[in-house]
Structure formats: structure tokens, C-alpha cells
Amino acid sequence: MGKVYLVGAGPGDPELLTLKAIKALERSDVVLYDKLVNKDILSYAKKEAIKICVGKERGFHSIEQDNINDLILEYAHLGYDVTRLKSGDPFVFGRGAEEALFLRMHNVEFEIIPGVTSAVGLPTHAYIPITYRGISSSFAVITGHKENGSLKHINWDKIVGVDTLVFLMAVSSRQEIAKHLIDAGRDPNEPVAFVENGFSQNERIIITNLKDLLHNSIEVNTPAVMIVGQVVNMRDKLRSMEVALCKR
Numbered sequence: 381m382g383k384v385y386l387v388g389a390g391p392g393d394p395e396l397l398t399l400k401a402i403k404a405l406e407r408s409d410v411v412l413y414d415k416l417v418n419k420d421i422l423s424y425a426k427k428e429a430i431k432i433c434v435g436k437e438r439g440f441h442s443i444e445q446d447n448i449n450d451l452i453l454e455y456a457h458l459g460y461d462v463t464r465l466k467s468g469d470p471f472v473f474g475r476g477a478e479e480a481l482f483l484r485m486h487n488v489e490f491e492i493i494p495g496v497t498s499a500v501g502l503p504t505h506a507y508i509p510i511t512y513r514g515i516s517s518s519f520a521v522i523t524g525h526k527e528n529g530s531l532k533h534i535n536w537d538k539i540v541g542v543d544t545l546v547f548l549m550a551v552s553s554r555q556e557i558a559k560h561l562i563d564a565g566r567d568p569n570e571p572v573a574f575v576e577n578g579f580s581q582n583e584r585i586i587i588t589n590l591k592d593l594l595h596n597s598i599e600v601n602t603p604a605v606m607i608v609g610q611v612v613n614m615r616d617k618l619r620s621m622e623v624a625l626c627k628r
Contacts, residue, residue: 382409382456384483386476388469388495389417391502392579397421400493409460412451416467416603418579425463430455435467445475449482456488469497473523473548497521499546502575502605506585507618509611516543516611524550524557524606531556540564544609551602558594561608566590571612576604587612 385404390396405411405424413422415435422431434443434451443451448464455462470476470492483490499521503510510519520539524547527533531553539545540561550557551574562568568591576584588598590608 381488382460382462384452384456384488384490385463385493386470386479386490387463387465387493389421389465389467390496391468391498392418394418394420396496404463404493407461408463410455410462411465413465414467417465449479453486469495472497472499498605499548502578503607505578506575507615508573508607509614510544510546512611512614516609518542519544519546521546523548524553526553536560536564540566544611547606550606551600551604554600554606555594558590562590570608573607573612574600574604576601
């Protein structure tokens with residue numbers, strides 16, 4: 381029986397991959413990877429390793445989750461060590477826990493290797509601290525993915541008092557999210573940032589506020605992370621400091 385590694389690939393930059401993740405890739409015979417995983421990361425795998433894209437994207441599933449589970453199990457039963465490479469962290473909206481439970485039920489040895497979640501990595505990369513003394517002492521990470529066509533799974537009254545809100549998979553529902561937040565009591569002028577295609581050549585940072593997001597057609601493309609909170613205003617200050625230091 382082979383061993384399975386449930387590995388977080390991080391937010392996109394191969395240099396943010398952990399050493400433990402690299403070691404798992406180097407010893408694995410099979411790599412099953414998500415669509416959002418930077419393909420440069422696959423270079424750490426053995427040349428002879430079997431590499432299969434099993435990832436999902438909005439509106440299209442190349443392989444259903446049950447089939448992914450069966451594929452992992454099949455290769456493990458053949459005695460192959462398997463890396464299940466997931467973008468971000470495997471336990472942050474990545475269904476890694478479901479895969480771990482499936483492997484436990486089938487008595488397959490597995491190891492969880494955390495990764496830098498895009499919920500923290502992308503705001504930090506964009507000079508937006510999700511916490512800052514005197515501005516934000518709390519944050520929440522929320523999925524903006526609709527369940528059965530709605531966002532009813534989100535407890536808006538519960539999250540309205542959280543200082544910084546980070547939404548993943550929220551591009552298509554961004555205006556609806558803005559409406560829910562304003563209706564729940566958030567300031568309509570509260571700043572909002574989107575980090576689009578983070579750590580890529582097509583990276584774009586969009587700054588707006590809840591009111592404008594609700595009433596105007598602000599273009600945002602997937603994949604993107606949405607940040608709501610006063611910490612968004614720190615971006616210009618921190619970038620100004622960087623420019624000043626570079627000029628010295």
C-alpha cells in the first residue's frame with residue numbers, strides 16, 4: 381500500500397512552497413493536481429511520475445470528487461506514493477479533510493502538509509495586512525461560492541462585526557455580497573480590494589468600496605480574492621514606504 385500526501389501548493393508563487401511539500405513531490409510516484417496550481421511546481425516531482433490534472437473550476441469539473449477519491453485509492457492500492465496537490469491550503473475550502481476521511485475509512489496511510497492559503501498570502505502580497513493594531517483585531521475567511529444558487533449559508537449577522545472579511549470564490553457573487561454586508565450594517569464607504577491572478581504576470585489589484593461595488597459594474601476576473609475592511613487603506617501607505625526605501 382502506498383502513502384498519500386495531501387499537500388498545499390500555496391497561493392501561486394512556487395517559492396512559497398514549503399520544504400516538506402517539495403520532499404513529498406520528490407518521493408511520489410503519482411501527482412494529482414488542481415487547475416490553479418502553478419505548473420512550475422510540478423518540476424519538483426520525479427520525471428517519471430504520473431501527473432494528472434484533476435482540478436475544478438467554476439462551471440466545469442474535469443473529474444468529480446468521488447472519482448478523484450477513487451483515483452487516489454487506486455494508485456495507493458498499487459503501491460504508489462501519491463501527492464494530492466491542492467492550491468492554497470488543503471483544509472481551507474479545498475476538500476482536503478473529505479479526502480483525508482475517505483483515506484482513513486479505507487485504511488490508507490496519509491499525511492497532511494499545510495500550504496500558504498490565498499486568504500492570507502494574496503492580501504499580504506498586495507500590501508494589505510488582514511490585521512493591524514488599532515484597525516483590525518479580527519478576520520474571517522468566507523466562501524463566496526453559492527450553494528443552490530444563493531448565499532443563504534452565510535450568517536451575515538454573525539460576520540458583520542468582524543473587522544476584516546476575506547472572501548474566496550466570490551467574483552461572480554461580489555455585488556450580492558456587497559448588498560448583504562450593507563444590509564447587515566457595514567459602512568457603504570468601507571473599502572474593498574480584489575487581488576486578481578495573484579503572483580502571475582496578469583496580476584491586478586482593484587480598489588473600490590461596498591457602495592460602488594453594489595451599484596457599478598466593476599470588472600473583476602477569476603481567480604481573485606476579495607478583502608473587505610479598513611485595512612485595505614494600509615496598501616497605499618505600505619507601498620509608499622517601499623518606494624521611499626528604494627530611493628535611499
